[in-house]
Amino acid sequence: MAENAVGWLEKDDGGVVGGPLIEAGPTGRGLGAARALLVGMLFIQVGGGLQGVLLGVRTESEGFGLAVSGIVMASFFFGFLIGTRLAEHFLAAVGHIRVFAALASMASGVSILHLLWINPTAWALLRLVFGVCIAGVLVVVESWLNDMATNATRGRLLSMYMVSSMGGLTLGQLLLNGGDPEGFELFVISSVLISAALVPITLSATSAPPLTVPEPLSMRQLISLAPLGVLTALCAGISHGTVLGVGAVYAAYEGLSTSRIALFLVSATAGAIAFQWPLGSVSDRVSRRAVIFVVAAAAASIAGILPLVEPGSALSLFLMFCFGGMTFPLYSLAMAFAGDRVPTSQLNGASAALVRTAGFGSIIGPVIGGVVMALTAPWTFFLVLVGAHAVIVVYTGWRIVARDGIPVDQQGEWVPWPMRASAMAVNLLRRPPRPFSRNGGSGPGKAV
Template sequence: MTDLQQTGERNLLGAVVQLWALLLGIALLLAGNGLQSTLLGVVAEDFGFSATLTGLVMTSYFAGFFAGSASAERLIAKVGHVRTFAALASIGSIAILVHGLLIDPIVWSAMRFLTGFSFAGLYVVAESWLNRESSNTYRGALLAIYMIITHGSLAIGQGLMNTAPTASLTLYVLSSIIISGALVPILLSSAPQPHYILEVERLTLRKLFAISPLGLTGSFCAGVANGIILGMGAVYARRIGLEVSGVSLFIAATLVGGAALQWPIGRLSDAIDRRVIIGAVAAAAAVAAALLPMAAEMGLVALTITGFFAGGLTMTLYPLSMAHTHDWLEADQMTAASSALVMVYGAGAVMGPIGTGVLMGLIGPSGFAFYLIGLCLLLSAIAVYRITRRDAPDATEDYLLAPAAMVGGEYWAETAVEEAADAESDPA
């Protein structure tokens, strides 16, 4: 091991120790969020919500996520990371309790919007804090640790579904307690919060599309795909006859797949034309989605394995699309482009549950798989078409590990990289 590697490992350990409160806080937040998202899908089914209505309710989360990701940066600039974290976590904790008190689609839609708004901001706070407190020598490793924590916490949330009946208030209260508990380490930590300067530069979507049509389109399709799985996966699992334990296992499998496949696919995309990888991954995701109905007939084990690949493959599409976009950008365009990609992803995520709900209402549970199949095949075809239109870039950006549901931090990752580069070029 070289001296530089040893120094990087020591710095990484020091960063983890310094940021323990933030990492613990985000773990609690995502355990609570993982619990409530599956709980609401199951309860909506048990209370007789139609698939279309449930899709509209679940879409409200992604609409709130879109709005929250757009406004979080200004809120952080105004009051700082800690106060923003505390305020948004409190909103999220209150919202889940209201879900349990009033089981009504209108109320739930409003609360899901607030939940999406608050969690988008919380992701931005956490990921910007991580990136601003790390250096280029170990940023990738720190983000990998963060990815493991986020996906692991979401999966733990699925396990908590089995601790109490879904018809009682217990699970709503448990989710609220866990989310509220995330405030404690953050507010008691003595670690200083990072200084923040609001960025004002923006890159229009038209210009970004002209630079990288596949990157922008892929980000949108990734949002739709993850909206399908994360927004309506629990509803699908319930409609094919799974008990609560089976529903939680299926959703957990998609999340574990999202964590496990990021690294190997990302490394492969650094060595091969990224458009080929995007096309191949989208096609493979379509195959996995096509196998879902057959796997459901074969039993829970087969469905869980298929869900691992269907979820894992689709959850790599956003970071792949983001990395491909950055391959074509100048250094001073990356921050604005990352912000725009987050917005496009959020817009796509809004469309996922709506379309799934409509299709499931028309043709039954198989509409979940058909929507995902059609979307992934479309993206694969677009990737193949783009390969025929121009050569691959001469140099590529490194693939950045990114939990698909936590896309907001990519904006801040690029900001931190640019600030580090500026500091090295300007010693004063």
């Protein structure tokens, strides 16, 4: 056996054994050292989750209008998309700790500045800056975790990363009940939580790692190898951006109380946590395309039923729980689907491209949702979600009929992947087997 160019052990017959050869560093990095990073990330996600739902409620009470509110909330995702690239540049220039401290401090200040300029243009710009900061912070955390990870700890680190990401977002949404959205207290709480993230990071004794940027892969190449993965990531981004961006706006316009607005959003993210692993496990045992088809069809059906249910009722919250459990795992399924078809040397680049694809979808989702609600009625929020998943259903069904799929025993291993992640998190993925080739053996994948 020999180590190949990307650090995977290759058998003499070309097979792959194990995962990336990443050694624990001399400073004793591991699960213990990663806790400071994950605690810091948890504070960031809680503060960011609170700010997102708070601003969604305030845009309604300030009379911004549905279409304008959608643009304001979409600005975060635009900032997030460009923030990963900026963070890579700053990391190479000044290092991890300085970048984290600078961006977390800026994000904390931005939270307070919303109180000084209450108008759509100012809030859109502030949301954009906040998105840049949060993206940069996650790049720091993810690249640091990658450097700490070994083959023995990789799976646990990824699980802890998922809990910090989705759990923090859920806790932040619940904190909407901690004060009056019309006052200043919740903005202050958001700012304090983000500032608190600086404590475990700056006091950590762990040395900062070198920066490793994934090798790029063109979108044209990725589409030729895994068109269904690209489409699923795009539509999943539209759905997630709509829910997280204008979900609170919709709930506020429907007249839900503060506690019900929080529960409306928490139900979706809680469903994501509950369904993520079971659906991923199923996708390792049956055709991945079939799982994507069924999950997208279920999400579209649930979104179609929700307008018929009383907003904020126990039934609507249960349906949102089920909807979140269907829509959020689609992004991880898209990642796994593409991983089955992309050559080993291009896996990192493919994952980075899918991150950008989903990010673009997250930008246009809130804009479309806000405009559609403004032109019709708030309940058409769900029609945007139906449409995004219907596109996946139709295209996946056509591909299943028109093209042969990869045998189940040649599929890679599914791993969870949060939407709010950058391309730096790609190395936390456990490597699947080599992709299925045109002749049925190992080698470059074929589009299916």
